[in-house]
Amino acid sequence: MNGYRHFDNEIDLNIRNSAAILPITDIDEPYKLEFNPQISIYSSNKFKIFFLHRTLLERCLLFLTCLLLIILIILIIIYYSHTKENLKNSICLSSSCIQVSYEISSGMNQTIDPCHSSWSILHELTQKNIIILKNLLEQTSISLVTNAEKQAIEYYQSCMNINETEQLKIEPLEKFFQINLNFTLNQWINLDKNQTWQQLFIYLIKIFSNQYEYTNIFPIKIDSDEKNSTWNNIYIDQPELMLMTRDYYINSTKDNEKNQNIREKFSEVGSDILQLLGFEKK
Numbered sequence: 001m002n003g004y005r006h007f008d009n010e011i012d013l014n015i016r017n018s019a020a021i022l023p024i025t026d027i028d029e030p031y032k033l034e035f036n037p038q039i040s041i042y043s044s045n046k047f048k049i050f051f052l053h054r055t056l057l058e059r060c061l062l063f064l065t066c067l068l069l070i071i072l073i074i075l076i077i078i079y080y081s082h083t084k085e086n087l088k089n090s091i092c093l094s095s096s097c098i099q100v101s102y103e104i105s106s107g108m109n110q111t112i113d114p115c116h117s118s119w120s121i122l123h124e125l126t127q128k129n130i131i132i133l134k135n136l137l138e139q140t141s142i143s144l145v146t147n148a149e150k151q152a153i154e155y156y157q158s159c160m161n162i163n164e165t166e167q168l169k170i171e172p173l174e175k176f177f178q179i180n181l182n183f184t185l186n187q188w189i190n191l192d193k194n195q196t197w198q199q200l201f202i203y204l205i206k207i208f209s210n211q212y213e214y215t216n217i218f219p220i221k222i223d224s225d226e227k228n229s230t231w232n233n234i235y236i237d238q239p240e241l242m243l244m245t246r247d248y249y250i251n252s253t254k255d256n257e258k259n260q261n262i263r264e265k266f267s268e269v270g271s272d273i274l275q276l277l278g279f280e281k282k
Contacts, residue, residue, distance in 0.1 A: 170277060180207050186278055205236070242266065 051059065108125065136149075137156040174185050181188070181200060208214045225231040243249065243266060248259050275281055 173277070180204075 051062075054062070137153055138160075139153070170185065177183060177185050177188055181204065205220055209220065219237040221235050221237075222232055223235055225233050243262065248262050248266075250259075271281060
């Protein structure tokens with residue numbers, strides 16, 4: 001029988017120099033050892049333990065998420081850096097830009113609320129400037145103006161020769177119809193369906209646009225078809241409204257009486273022009 005000596009960590013001083021006394025045990029009986037491992041979890045190992053306990057798919061998804069997050073942060077930084085650069089470059093501070101901005105700002109009526117009347121802000125001062133320009137062109141004394149202003153006044157007065165206009169009356173218009181369309185103005189007024197008025201209409205538009213570069217009476221344009229963009233169509237629109245803004249044509253709660261008077265005067269002028277051309281008033 002073999003014997004083993006039990007060893008303790010703490011050795012008594014009295015038995016340190018004495019003979020060893022070992023307990024007698026059977027060799028067939030194995031000595032039972034209890035092994036209880038204890039792992040100390042540190043803060044630096046938490047993520048490692050968490051990562052090792054994940055599956056391969058979860059690890060790949062976690063890695064992909066981190067990669068996308070890094071790319072997103074980089075893109076945000078690039079975007080804001082370019083935005084700041086574009087913001088600095090978007091403001092034109094050259095002398096020409098400042099001058100143009102000043103001219104636009106000085107031509108706007110900033111005392112009017114834009115929510116109330118946006119048209120008045122941009123065009124009210126323009127109308128006043130047109131009246132001032134008209135008064136300058138109609139002045140009779142041109143000795144105190146520059147050469148360029150003198151030429152503009154002489155050209156305007158030659159076109160607005162009232163005496164010559166009253167003498168000629170509708171003779172220039174009759175001559176226009178006779179030369180270009182080969183019939184009189186009365187024939188044009190009394191044009192019926194038996195005549196080829198469609199061809200005359202197209203020919204009249206051609207004369208206005210080609211010879212006189214004037215398309216306000218019969219606006220015409222070439223544009224793509226609404227249903228098939230590979231086709232181009234010729235669009236003939238109705239004449240433009242002669243009054244400055246649509247507010248003159250509708251009944252509104254504000255300035256209704258003023259707009260009505262303007263519409264009535266406009267209708268009277270149009271009726272007088274048609275009577276001068278030979279139409280009968282009905």
